[in-house]
Amino acid sequence: MSSTFETVAGIIAETCDIPREQITPESHAINDLGIDSLAFLDIAFAIDKAFGIKLPLEQWTQEVNEGKAPAEEYFVMKNLVARIDALVAAKNA
Amino acid sequence: MRLEYFEMIDEVASFDAAGQALRARARVPLASPVFEGHFPGHPLVPGVLLTETMAQASGYLVLALTAFAHMPFLMAVDKARFRTFVGPGETLDVAAELDVMGSGYAATRARIESGGKPVCDAHLRFKIMPFPAGMEEGMRQRARQIGLIAETLS
Numbered sequence: 386m387s388s389t390f391e392t393v394a395g396i397i398a399e400t401c402d403i404p405r406e407q408i409t410p411e412s413h414a415i416n417d418l419g420i421d422s423l424a425f426l427d428i429a430f431a432i433d434k435a436f437g438i439k440l441p442l443e444q445w446t447q448e449v450n451e452g453k454a455p456a457e458e459y460f461v462m463k464n465l466v467a468r469i470d471a472l473v474a475a476k477n478a
Numbered sequence: 479m480r481l482e483y484f485e486m487i488d489e490v491a492s493f494d495a496a497g498q499a500l501r502a503r504a505r506v507p508l509a510s511p512v513f514e515g516h517f518p519g520h521p522l523v524p525g526v527l528l529t530e531t532m533a534q535a536s537g538y539l540v541l542a543l544t545a546f547a548h549m550p551f552l553m554a555v556d557k558a559r560f561r562t563f564v565g566p567g568e569t570l571d572v573a574a575e576l577d578v579m580g581s582g583y584a585a586t587r588a589r590i591e592s593g594g595k596p597v598c599d600a601h602l603r604f605k606i607m608p609f610p611a612g613m614e615e616g617m618r619q620r621a622r623q624i625g626l627i628a629e630t631l632s
Contacts, residue, residue: 423553426583426605433580442581 410463498576532588550604558600
């Protein structure tokens with residue numbers, strides 16, 4: 386697993402008091418890990434700090450709420466990690 | 479300060495948009511029902527109200543930086559430290575600076591001093607969301623009362 390995944394999983398485990406071994410690349414942050422919107426803001430804050438990026442959480446939430454994207458696209462761990470990697474790559478480009 | 483009305487900030491001393499920082503003053507009243515219980519015979523401003531004071535200074539900072547586009551609601555208090563007591567009649571200098579403006583949240587660092595001495599400090603985070611119905615005008619009015627500069631209110 387990538388270092389990004391390890392970092393994000395560690396942040397979620399610490400922020401939400403979830404056992405680290407429960408978090409896998411297939412975990413859905415909302416459905417499987419039970420993370421609510423307020424807790425996800427805490428996670429976004431820690432991710433933004435760790436990677437020097439700005440997760441577009443409001444945009445993602447709006448797209449999901451309007452049915453323009455499935456929640457899995459943003460909130461399954463492997464997809465979240467891929468998007469973080471893309472944001473980091475864009476920042477460094 | 480009108481402690482029982484949760485009006486903690488009396489005036490904004492400065493707002494620095496480029497530096498993303500705000501300074502404010504808060505004068506502790508000589509008398510308040512709060513002091514009747516905290517504590518009998520030994521009045522002190524409760525730490526929870528000092529935290530609220532830091533949160534309000536931070537909130538006005540976020541409102542000013544975002545030109546009142548969204549309302550910040552306190553969601554997290556980290557590393558809060560209360561270093562000395564605050565009693566009736568003191569004038570508090572409250573400082574707030576932006577740490578991170580994220581998507582849907584803002585993080586600040588705030589502190590209070592009295593007579594140049596540290597009173598308390600904390601890292602605060604706010605959920606940022608559209609104003610609930612009926613709230614925005616009241617917040618703008620209060621911001622005008624405390625002298626938050628006019629150009630942030632347009």
